[in-house]
Amino acid sequence: MGHMVTGVNQMENEFLRVKFNSDGTLRMENKETGDVFDGMHYLEDAGENGHSWMHESPNRDEIITSHAAPCHIAKIEDGPMLARFRVDYHMMVPVGLDYVYDEAYTGQKPRAQMRLPRATTRTEEKREMVVRSVFTLRKGAKALDVETKVDNQCENHRVRVCFPTEIKAKVSAAEAAFDVIERDVIRTPANWYWGRPNPQLPMHRFVSFSDGKRGIAFANNGIREFEAIEDNDRTVAITLFRAFTFRQPPILDRYDIYPEMKLSQCPGEMSFKYSILPHKGDWVEGEVIREAERVNLPLETAQVGPHKGDLPKSMSFLSIDPVNLMLSTFKKAERSDSLILRVFNPTTDDIDGTITFHTEIKTAWITNLNEERREQLQPDGKKINLKVGKKKIVTLELEV
Known part of the structure; x- marks a missing residue:
């Protein structure tokens, strides 16, 4: 061994x-x-x-x-x-x-x-x-x-x-x-x-x-x-x-x-x-x-009993690239059933980031911290591409 x-x-x-x-x-x-x-x-x-x-x-x-x-x-x-x-x-x-x-x-x-x-x-x-x-x-x-x-x-x-x-x-x-x-x-x-x-x-x-x-x-x-x-x-x-x-x-x-x-x-x-x-x-x-x-944030594992389901044996619920584009918040929106995703860039350079979801994204918006819509984005299937400026915080509203 x-x-x-x-x-x-x-x-x-x-x-x-x-x-x-x-x-x-x-x-x-x-x-x-x-x-x-x-x-x-x-x-x-x-x-x-x-x-x-x-x-x-x-x-x-x-x-x-x-x-x-x-x-x-x-x-x-x-x-x-x-x-x-x-x-x-x-x-x-x-x-x-x-x-x-x-x-x-x-x-x-x-x-x-x-x-x-x-x-x-x-x-x-x-x-x-x-x-x-x-x-x-x-x-x-x-x-x-x-x-x-x-x-x-x-x-x-x-x-x-x-x-x-x-x-x-x-x-x-x-x-x-x-x-x-x-x-x-x-x-x-x-x-x-x-x-x-x-x-x-x-x-x-x-x-x-x-x-x-x-x-x-x-x-x-x-x-x-x-x-x-x-x-x-x-x-x-x-x-x-x-x-x-x-x-x-x-x-x-x-x-x-x-x-x-x-x-x-x-x-x-x-x-x-x-x-x-x-x-x-x-x-x-x-x-x-x-x-x-x-x-x-170590990976936590959980075991469940046998049950029916349609998910694949291996999948990623959410991924964010590159590694220095950091996840801050992922939650349900305060006033709707949308999802709120907040990322930030702590580096001194702009980052071209990609956010990949486990399912197709219907609509996406950039919002402020109060979750008020400011700019609509165009998802590419399960992905969103966005530029995050240096030292910037970006909040997204997603409908899936």
């Missing part, structure tokens, strides 16, 4: 070769292009003195990585369709923050004193945090799937998984609602973050980095923050969680603190799913969106 484990702590398929280093990091080779990414997937634990909206480091931080931590590597599955390895990282991390206070004059008259925090530092007391990552490589897959679990028993810290890509990308490309947004990786005086701490940035289902010839993307299911670190390795850090003391601002720049609200500290077991996708070219050429769709 064949096996996908091809050596000690190594697995590969048609597109990827993955080898686990002794410190739990990965050496990934894109067999299509020959690109190699080494030292990938190490963990970073840092202090967290921020709040719901942003990360702030303690005044005296202590950043701990998994490089020197004990790790256990185990092969847990090997077959013709997939291979799996598990890596357990055993890290000793501070249990929380210590606060150093000093007397400070409030400016009130008569002179009044109040105790204000002067500095924050991570505690000397530490506790073991075990992070377990399961790596799955499937037959025919161009991405490596990862599920990472952690039982968090510490407070006021941030845990990230880091990838030294060594890709000299000028921009990051992160998905947002109906768009993919590019942001500078290297800050210049014209950048808003010049002279400020390196920003953590939002992403929806993926972020990609490319130098024009080669690239790497990180697709996720529910992880929403990344940072492109300005170091020689061009490290990308993906935030798994931030455990912080809850604060609520009743007015601008004033925060009421609620240390008793412990859920903001993310206690207990958590699970995170993401995929690592080396690709050629940029995110468009590498069809990164297809991978993001797979991670978030």
Whole structure:
């Protein structure tokens, strides 16, 4: 039947070769292009003195990585369709923050004193945090799937998984609602973050980095923050969680603190799913969106009993080409029995798209978001051909 484990702590398929280093990091080779990414997937634990909206480091931080931590590597599955390895990282991390206070004059008259925090530092007391990552490589897959679990028993810290890509990308490309947004990786005086701490940035289902010839993307299911670190390795850090003391601002720049609200500290077991996708070219050429769709919308199967029917054994209910023309909505119209189909183009080029239905399309209209008809289209049997401009959203009404 064949096996996908091809050596000690190594697995590969048609597109990827993955080898686990002794410190739990990965050496990934894109067999299509020959690109190699080494030292990938190490963990970073840092202090967290921020709040719901942003990360702030303690005044005296202590950043701990998994490089020197004990790790256990185990092969847990090997077959013709997939291979799996598990890596357990055993890290000793501070249990929380210590606060150093000093007397400070409030400016009130008569002179009044109040105790204000002067500095924050991570505690000397530490506790073991075990992070377990399961790596799955499937037959025919161009991405490596990862599920990472952690039982968090510490407070006021941030845990990230880091990838030294060594890709000299000028921009990051992160998905947002109906768009993919590019942001500078290297800050210049014209950048808003010049002279400020390196920003953590939002992403929806993926972020990609490319130098024009080669690239790497990180697709996720529910992880929403990344940072492109300005170091020689061009490290990308993906935030798994931030455990912080809850604060609520009743007015601008004033925060009421609620240390008793412990859920903001993310206690207990958590699970995170993401995929690592080396690709050629940029995110468009590498069809990164297809991978993001797979991670978030996996194919679901259902079995039914014997029954009569006239459908063929194999058919597609709806198909949209090319891959970067994205489906947003498919539903019944609000005021009729027509069908509403909404697509969008997140790229910077116009797309000549084709929508193919499972049955003949009688009439088709372009509508606005209120489903009010604006332009009639001429279907070609089961197909509709349309041009979608760059960064545009198009809503269709179909009668079948």
